[in-house]
Amino acid sequence: MILLRRGGKHIDVGLQVLLVQRNPEARFMPGVWVFPGGAVDSADGDGEEAHRAAAVRELAEEASIELDAGELVAYSRWITPSVVPIRFDTRFYLALAPPHAPPQPDGSETVDAGWFQPQEALDRHHAGELPLVFPTIKHLESLVGYASSDEALEAARRREVKPVEPEVIVEGDQRRVVLPDELP
Numbered sequence: 001m002i003l004l005r006r007g008g009k010h011i012d013v014g015l016q017v018l019l020v021q022r023n024p025e026a027r028f029m030p031g032v033w034v035f036p037g038g039a040v041d042s043a044d045g046d047g048e049e050a051h052r053a054a055a056v057r058e059l060a061e062e063a064s065i066e067l068d069a070g071e072l073v074a075y076s077r078w079i080t081p082s083v084v085p086i087r088f089d090t091r092f093y094l095a096l097a098p099p100h101a102p103p104q105p106d107g108s109e110t111v112d113a114g115w116f117q118p119q120e121a122l123d124r125h126h127a128g129e130l131p132l133v134f135p136t137i138k139h140l141e142s143l144v145g146y147a148s149s150d151e152a153l154e155a156a157r158r159r160e161v162k163p164v165e166p167e168v169i170v171e172g173d174q175r176r177v178v179l180p181d182e183l184p
Helices: 008-013 047-063 118-126 134-143 149-158
Strands: 002-004 017-022 073-079 089-096 110-116 167-171 174-178
Touching: 002 149, 017 047, 017 118, 017 134, 047 089, 047 110, 073 134, 073 149, 089 149, 110 118, 118 134
Parallel strands: 002 089
Antiparallel strands: 002 017, 017 110, 073 089, 167 174
């Protein structure tokens, strides 16, 4: 769930997204800052409905923000590379945060939460202050050019969502993750 902060008094700071910090004790991606989200449960239903239900459920669990699944705008679908031991096939959605709904980490899965301008989060990551993972970095990069949440949502509504499966390229002792359009 890529939750965007509404305008109002925040409009002068431009587009902001919610990131939550995963528990440093977590087995999967410990301590990194990510968009709220998680696995689809059997109670979530099937197909697209299940992914939307999971997105709003996880947002409520991890950041204590309630949202209606009908407010989500499909943004992307990512499948982890086949060489990654813990794989996922996930959908990313954009949505506006309800007014006056500060994020509150649950203290279990998430230990911190905050609003970040996409470029600010990327700059802090490159400075070693904000650990991020590849999909979060790429989504933040894709949002840098939008001046407002309205602009990002409008673009998302026109966007064709196709599965993206990055690849791991091994060059000697180095490994790097690349998107299909970045392959040599």
